[in-house]
Amino acid sequence: MIESLGALPWMTRPETRAVIEALEAAGGAGCARFVGGCVRNAILKRPIDDIDIATTLRPDRVSEALTRAGL
Numbered sequence: 630m631i632e633s634l635g636a637l638p639w640m641t642r643p644e645t646r647a648v649i650e651a652l653e654a655a656g657g658a659g660c661a662r663f664v665g666g667c668v669r670n671a672i673l674k675r676p677i678d679d680i681d682i683a684t685t686l687r688p689d690r691v692s693e694a695l696t697r698a699g700l
Contacts, residue, residue, distance in 0.1 A: 639667065639677045651698035652684050652691065660685045 639645060640663065652661040665681035684691060 634668075634671050637671055637677075639671075639680060645680060647698060647700060648682060648695070651694045651700060652682070652686060654698070655690055655694035656684065656686045 634640075649661050653659070661682050661684045663680065664683045667677050667680045669675075670677050686694065
């Protein structure tokens with residue numbers, strides 16, 4: 630069973646939201662997801678020391694989206 634983690638502080642930090650919003654502006658809602666160690670550590674209630682985000686966008690579109698957002 631998959632359990633929701635809810636909105637954790639590292640997910641809602643302004644810099645994290647800026648990346649997610651830039652990616653979703655270029656690819657639509659749901660095109661960006663938290664993955665990897667940040668998810669694992671959140672489930673295990675360990676500190677989050679890096680945030681990995683996967684997206685359906687091609688690398689060139691990611692660069693364009695982040696540049697357009699000033700990131």
